[in-house]
Amino acid sequence: MTSQATLSGWGRWPRRTCRTAPLLAEAPFPGGPTLGAASAITRGNGRSYGDPALNPDMTLTGTRANRMLSFDPGTGDLVTEAGVLMSEILDIFAPRGWFPQVVPGTKFGSVGGMIGSDVHGKNHHCAGSFGDHVNWIDLLCADGELRRCSSEENAELYNATCGGMGLTGHILAASVRLRRIASAWIAQETIPVPDLDTAMGVFEANHDTTYSVAWIDCLARGDSRGRSLIYLGDHADPEALDREKRADPFKLPARRKLAMPLDAPSWALNALTLRAFNQAYYKAGCRKAGHGVVDYDSYFFPLDSIANWNRLYGAPGFAQYQCALPLATARDALLDLLEAISEARLGSFLAVLKRMGPGAPERPLSFPIEGYTLALDFPLSSRALTLLDCLDEITVAAGGRLYLAKDSRMTQRTFEAGYGPALDQFRALRAETGATDVFQSVQSRRLAI
Ligand SMILES: Cc1cc2nc3c(=O)[nH]c(=O)nc-3n(C[C@H](O)[C@H](O)[C@H](O)COP(=O)(O)OP(=O)(O)OC[C@H]3O[C@@H](n4cnc5c(N)ncnc54)[C@H](O)[C@@H]3O)c2cc1C
Numbered sequence: 001m002t003s004q005a006t007l008s009g010w011g012r013w014p015r016r017t018c019r020t021a022p023l024l025a026e027a028p029f030p031g032g033p034t035l036g037a038a039s040a041i042t043r044g045n046g047r048s049y050g051d052p053a054l055n056p057d058m059t060l061t062g063t064r065a066n067r068m069l070s071f072d073p074g075t076g077d078l079v080t081e082a083g084v085l086m087s088e089i090l091d092i093f094a095p096r097g098w099f100p101q102v103v104p105g106t107k108f109g110s111v112g113g114m115i116g117s118d119v120h121g122k123n124h125h126c127a128g129s130f131g132d133h134v135n136w137i138d139l140l141c142a143d144g145e146l147r148r149c150s151s152e153e154n155a156e157l158y159n160a161t162c163g164g165m166g167l168t169g170h171i172l173a174a175s176v177r178l179r180r181i182a183s184a185w186i187a188q189e190t191i192p193v194p195d196l197d198t199a200m201g202v203f204e205a206n207h208d209t210t211y212s213v214a215w216i217d218c219l220a221r222g223d224s225r226g227r228s229l230i231y232l233g234d235h236a237d238p239e240a241l242d243r244e245k246r247a248d249p250f251k252l253p254a255r256r257k258l259a260m261p262l263d264a265p266s267w268a269l270n271a272l273t274l275r276a277f278n279q280a281y282y283k284a285g286c287r288k289a290g291h292g293v294v295d296y297d298s299y300f301f302p303l304d305s306i307a308n309w310n311r312l313y314g315a316p317g318f319a320q321y322q323c324a325l326p327l328a329t330a331r332d333a334l335l336d337l338l339e340a341i342s343e344a345r346l347g348s349f350l351a352v353l354k355r356m357g358p359g360a361p362e363r364p365l366s367f368p369i370e371g372y373t374l375a376l377d378f379p380l381s382s383r384a385l386t387l388l389d390c391l392d393e394i395t396v397a398a399g400g401r402l403y404l405a406k407d408s409r410m411t412q413r414t415f416e417a418g419y420g421p422a423l424d425q426f427r428a429l430r431a432e433t434g435a436t437d438v439f440q441s442v443q444s445r446r447l448a449i
Helices: 086-096 111-117 155-161 196-205 243-247 271-287 296-300 309-313 327-343 382-397 412-432 442-446
Strands: 003-008 015-022 041-043 059-061 068-072 077-081 098-100 134-140 146-149 170-180 185-193 211-216 228-235 290-295 318-326 351-356 371-379
Touching: 041 111, 068 086, 077 086, 086 098, 086 111, 111 170, 134 155, 146 155, 155 412, 185 196, 185 271, 185 296, 196 211, 196 228, 196 327, 196 351, 228 271, 228 296, 290 296, 318 327, 318 382, 327 371, 327 382, 371 382, 382 412
Parallel strands: 015 059, 041 059
Antiparallel strands: 003 015, 068 077, 077 170, 098 170, 134 146, 134 170, 185 228, 185 290, 211 228, 211 351, 318 371, 351 371
16 A cells, blocks of 8 residues: 655755655544554645645655535535545536635646645635635544534634644544635636836725736846736626626636646746746737636636646756735835845746735634735755845745745744734644644745644
């Protein structure tokens, strides 16, 4: 039943040789929650960028426990095993007029992984994060007991598990609440903005719009720092569609399946090619300014349109940097971050800015806080790692934090500065439930969680 595999997150760095076994759908597990190993972690579909879903002792791979168990069309409550992917939920339920309340930027995450990271979407300002739309979970705890947890039952354990990066136990099943939609289309408005202040003004003026996100040109300098393309969106009603789409409002347009066949040479993404790409992308966005409709797959998951796109960064892999900055300090901190990035002549074509609403303080390791979040990819190099340490200083000084689901290199000091007293609460709960020695990952060891 167990085997060995070299595993990594989506960033393909770090890589570790891990003993692996499939996550079982039912308890008790032979040999306990670690299947007899010294410790274990559950891995969903490995779409976190760094090392939270890696444990050389034992990594339980969750995607085979992927049955959908029940659906209540009266409430929209869907019960699934933890390994079900967002893409599987969308394939079955979107054509029937149901949609998850929160979707991250990839549809290839599993239910267990999305709860484990408490993922957020382009609507955090009005819908919160994934954990706000989960009715209950069944959690296999360190003592081998399976516990039903929710905001009413075993609430502290539930709150610690949402965003707890698999460190409180194995989620075996969950009930998530879906919402109604009237079509597979999004009414989108594309707004090019020349700088950061204008971008933040548009976000602040559009709190009533369900979805908002900005592609930001992280290499733009001077007065153009923060120039962006903002994409506002709402689920479209059939009346807003043209006749052809209205005839079958849930039919998605055919899409060519693209894939990155090989690792790109590491010189491919450099300051010149990135600046040229960003220039062209911004110009193209300016030409598309205004209102239109776009299918939900293109609006929510543009990156998923190219399979294995992470090979674009070459064999060494890449690191994603995602920070959240409090509203009061966000503007100045974002300008400092952008300045440091363009000064270093490093950056990425993939830089995303989102407005976040109030966080969930009852969930100790849940990432979102009220303010702004910036996410950027950097091809792996010692220069990039030095820059990321410098970005940490700016983030910490602004009272911000980094996202564990994207992290592969932050220090314990940066982590503790970002999560503060809630972290002590989380560590205490792990000690009380016996989870500290049982559930571990390469990340939890690096950060002493
Ligand atoms: C292209 C791309 C875009 C993304 N955009 C966003 C975004 O917009 N917003 C956002 O929030 N995230 C985003 N992410 C991150 C992603 O949604 C999360 O990392 C999510 O957790 C991935 O799900 P997974 O099943 O692959 O989890 P994994 O990476 O396998 O695991 C994530 C964490 O959950 C834990 N876990 C997994 N399964 C279980 C289980 N059954 N029981 C207990 N713990 C478990 C793991 O131990 C690990 O700590 C993006 C990722 C990619 C690749």
